[in-house]
Amino acid sequence: MxxxxxxxxxxxxxxxxxxxxxxxxxxxxxxxxxxxxxxxxxxxxxxxxxxxxxxxxxxxxxxxxxxxxxxxxxxxxNPLTLGADNLLLSRSGKNWKGMMSATFRQQSGEIYWQTNQEQGFRQHLSLSELKELYYRKFEELKTLNILRHAHLTINGVTEHQFDINTSKQE
Structure with a gap:
């Protein structure tokens, strides 16, 4: 489904x-x-x-x-109680660790990130725009300790990768 x-x-x-x-x-x-x-x-x-x-x-x-x-x-x-929104939100609330993914192919790039504090999607980015946004958002989300994993792929090659479980960056 x-x-x-x-x-x-x-x-x-x-x-x-x-x-x-x-x-x-x-x-x-x-x-x-x-x-x-x-x-x-x-x-x-x-x-x-x-x-x-x-x-x-x-x-x-x-x-x-x-x-x-x-x-x-x-x-x-249908909930009968007012304010019954976000019932299925993580027990971590706004501190839930999200993800970020960026890809550049040929002449265009796109980036997507999602946390419980914000989410975003940008497309049709040049390589320099994509890298600047990726590394800026990466540092911001990592500093806030709300990033689970992230990766940047350029023309099929992984340039950067982060996984909180291994605290590994490449």
Whole structure:
């Protein structure tokens, strides 16, 4: 499933990971931290068993409706309490560690970053514009300690890479 429509008519996308409006009975933004933490001890079979028992939940950013997918069916729940937005946000709140990705191909570059404090997307950048924006945003997000991973790829070659789990920069 990549997109579906809420009862209010808003389109909800499920086309990437780390969504702030999606959970698997644990916040989607925390799901990969969970997997990283247990990666060394969990076997492939245990992972498949775990995945088999999780259910996906989405929250509409327009009407705050909760949509649960279970056993091939869809169930909608509309919160009765005012201020029930961001129910599926990471337990880390605004300090959730996000990601950044930048790619340059031939004559044009694009960059995307997402954290719970901000997100951005720029395209049609020259190589110098892309590098300047990438390294500036990288330092900013890393200094704020809200960056999980980042990479800069130029014409298929990785120029820079960062992963918080290994604190590795290339």
């Amino acid at each position: 990549s997109k579906f429509t809420c009862l209010c008519g808003s389109i909800i996308s499920d086309s990437s990971d780390f969504e702030s409006y999606k959970a698997r009975y644990i916040a989607d933004q925390d799901y990969y931290d969970f997997l990283d933490e247990y990666q060394q001890t969990i076997t492939e079979r245990q992972f498949h068993v775990f995945s088999r028992y999780t259910r996906e939940i989405f929250q509409c950013s327009t009407c705050h409706n909760l949509i649960v997918f279970s056993k091939g069916e869809r169930f909608d729940f």
